[in-house]
Amino acid sequence: MTKRPLRFGLIGTGRIGMVHAASIAASPNAVLSWVCDPFIDGAKSAASVYGGTVTDSADEVFASGEVDAVLIASPTATHIDLISAALDAGIPALCEKPIDLDIVRVEGLRARVASSGVPIALGFNRRFDPGFAEARARVAAGEIGDIEQLSIISRDPSAPPAAYVGVSGGIFRDMTIHDFDMARFFVSDIVEVSAVGTRTFDAGAREHGDFDTAVTVLRAASGAIVTITNSRHSAVGYDQRIEAFGALGMLQVANQGTSLVSVSTATAVESRPPYQDFFLERYAGAYAAELEEFVKLARGEASTSPTFDDGRAALILADAAQRSAEQHTAVAVDLS
Template sequence: MTTRPLRFGLIGTGRIGQVHARSIAADPDTTLSWVCDPFIAGAEAVSERFGGAVTDDASEVFASGDVDAVLIASPTATHVDLIAAAIEAGIPALCEKPIDLDISRVDSLLPLVRSSGVPVALGFNRRFDPAFASVQSRVAAGEIGALEQLTIVSRDPAAPPAAYVAVSGGIFRDMTIHDLDMARFFLPEIVEVTAVGSALFDDGAREHGDFDSAVTTLRASSGATVTIINSRHSAVGYDQRLEAFGAEGSLQVANAPTSLVSLSTATVVEGKPPYQNFFLERYAEAYAAELRAFVRLVRGESSTSPTFEDGRAALILADAAQRSAEERVSVAVDLG
């Protein structure tokens, strides 16, 4: 593999595509060679900011001969076909989560992924957050003894538009799936899922039969448990916390503040501003680190990029959580 900067084709120029375009342009080891979106105006706008030839046809990217990797940030329904096209072209792919909303489509692609030898990675960027990654490595090193309980809190600042909820696959496949992957980052062998959900405040969730609040409990093969607390709104900002509890201690990740300044007066002590209010702020470093890990994977170096199998496992857990919440049962899972 060449040591020059890797040439990327970006497919999809919505909000998350623009995040990835910025990361590719900022990294000295990557360059944006192609920008693709059926809505050509979006591709043109990204190209004007970050470079790259423009097309509305992904097949042109795969056939161009001047891309070393593709980053798939298009709508979920397109992911399976685009991953397959990348593999057929022999081009490594980093794909945003989820792989698909239908596990049967994911499973139909699995043999090709496994047999091709073409690197395919999934965009679970939170594994690369410096704080979460530090806790995981310290747990793995035995600093707090055997992990017994993992608690993950993830609350968005505000509910998404109803039109988004309609095509998202629901809270478990859209939002909780990040936390399900984080759970497996610590405890890969999950064997049981129990979830409860409510529609407490969001009309879009009610309209489309979804939940805006959920609590999911996972049981690992070791007996350790994971509790995931989700909400589609949070008055205090983007609420992203984690605690790992073990036999010899615990490790915590607090929320990221917008300021390190606090106020103390006769009426308030250590008054602070709200937390960061958007995932782009909270996980900016994680997106950059995710890209660097994928570059190492493409170059054949040691890499911690989440795999296609990781994406499949997260979707299996999300499907189990959906079933558990709907049927009010615990669901045994086999991630093999």
């Protein structure tokens, strides 16, 4: 018997909310039932394309009796309350990262999430990127032996507006948080964080005391070392690479090109067009796969969706990196 599509309430219709709206509409296993945004025009616009009842009140969504799951794509500061509301209503939620910028608030909710039995997933979409997922599966299959070194390169095409930098929580909580989760995707037993951050080009970072350039080194109990290289800009396009090194060899995930065409001339050979511009292009497939996996979680089936605890672990690593970069010392972490 075919299962009934999961009825989604989407909360937040900004850039990432619209990505999820499209994924829900495209999935045979999901349907957009309610669309909520305090900016009601945003909700209306989303609903006009992808369907759903419109509201500016999240409470109305939870109370509607017409949603089987919520997708929380609203500003970070609202995540904790919305997850709480989902727990109250007993409705599974897929929440965008990060859970919150304040680990105290995260820890405050943790026990309740654990005891509630309500599935809460975190939007670490990169776990569902075909390249990263394939690399991890091949590592797990032993193709290169145990990981001894993992390099994650993650550079955005250009720095966000200065105003955004000011409320972002800093590069580690805002941008590296994805890489921290990716690090844990490959290497689970991280015990120490060392970070170096500088500001070399971005006025917003200078204005708000943030970094625009950073390297974070994570040490695992096993002896594995993870290196995360971040920059807030990249002339070449969105730079997203992973290299896993073990005793038997190396697995490399390359950037996604935008064309199969290369040109060779008297001055250069095999020049290819630049990489994809940004995450909407690079991770389009990952967002769709993320949704499918959450549908399984919400239905109580076996699922690999990242959890609330994955979101908490990434934030702990981000906090440690922030402290390490500020105090110029390694910071021990306990992710248990």
